[in-house]
Amino acid sequence: MNKTILIVDDSASIRQVSKLVLTGKGFEVITAEDGQDALAKLDGKKIHLIISDLNMPKMDGLSLLRKVKELPAYKFTPFVMLTTESGENFMAQGKAAGAKAWMVKPFQPDNLLNVVQKLVP
């Protein structure tokens, strides 16, 4: 059974590009436009990894991360921030909230795959 990854980003191009990279390696990909949409799409599904943008309308990435960590079913699901933000303050907040990795956009496909394969062996 293929591993399932949830991609959360308000940019359609980032969602499509990430999906292209990951489906090319056999991952199942679910996409969401923001934090609220992501929570709605979790819906009890088995998710092996969540990759989320930081700055999004309705619910940002950090809020989503905190909400996800409160859900028993997804408490231990690895969470990766994929954002243009590289400020140490935000990274510290992400780390404190339970993120496993912080990637700065734009990303190279190989780097994204490396991160994914490391967190979803």
Added chain:
Amino acid sequence: MNSVKLIASGNANSTSEWLIITFIQSSLRYLHRYGVALPYLLLGLTFGSVLAAFWCIWSMLIAGVLLVAWGLERQLYAELQHVKQAYLQQISVHEHLQHQLAQQSDTGLAELISTLCQQIELARSDANNAVTGLTADFQFIYDALDHSIHLANNASAQFGQNDAGFAKDSKVELANVIKALNAALASKSELVQSVNYVSETATELMTQTASIQKISKEINLLSLNASIEAARAGAAGRGFAVVAERVRELSDITADAANLIIQRMHTLMSAVGASSTKLSASQQQDQHILIDAEQKISAVLEQMNSVNQQLSENVQALEQNAGTVQQKVATALMQFQFQDRVSQKLGHTADALGQIQQLLDSEQPLNTLQITAISEQLYASYTMKEERDSHQGAASNTTHVENEITFF
């Protein structure tokens, strides 16, 4: 004291009076001190009176002149006051106009900023839609190429190379056809042998039937001799004569049957011979056909192998080209990430412009503190290093790829 007051007043008429009085007071002091010199005094008084009269006239003239001058000065002062009032009024009107102009300017600037914000949002939306569409199109091209490569792989495997796959299957199938034809030919050969065997058997039967015919003739002759001997024997030989007659009849029947068999056997042998000849001819023809078919099939297979090899090479080249194009498309897709960065930058700029517009809409004049606050807020909203560098005046590299990964 009056003189002092007059001096203090600074008036020209008062000064003249003060001079006359001073002169009289000085004369009286001299008269009191020097009474003996009265004639001189009178002369002096006379002279003084003349002088005083002259002085009075002169003073009146001066007073007249001063009066005229005072009148002119008052008129001038009044005119100056009027000019001043007009000037102040003009200044007031000018300031009012300036204020109105400033207000109109602020309103115009607010409208301009609003328009700029709308244009930025429009550009963001257009760019977003365009890049999303392009990404979807490129994704479609990528998937189509992936499908083509998959098909090429299948075709390559199906056609095969070096006697593998389709060519090998075709060769095997054609060999099976040849084998089947050979089997049919062998079966036909067996049929020819069977027909020949039938022909030989019929010949043997004819020989044996001829023997039966010969025996029948001998029995007929024997029965004739027996009849003769029976006739010689007389009455005793009558029974024997009946038997001999009966044997002769049987011999005739046997001879007729043998003749009939021989006739039928001739017909049969003739038919079998014709069939055998035709079968032999057909067998030879089949052999020729088979040899020809084998040669043609070999040629076709060889040609097929050659075409297959060419096709296989072409498919491989197509596969490689499709793979290269697919990689390029994937790289191009990665480049579409710029839209996210551009959108964010435009969004930050539009937000700052929106704040300036709000301040302008409040009809309060902008001050340095507010401008600084907006600038600081704008700086705080940046997410990209190049934005911060650009804000601080440093040269920004728009193609800069940070690509940082931090594991926690």
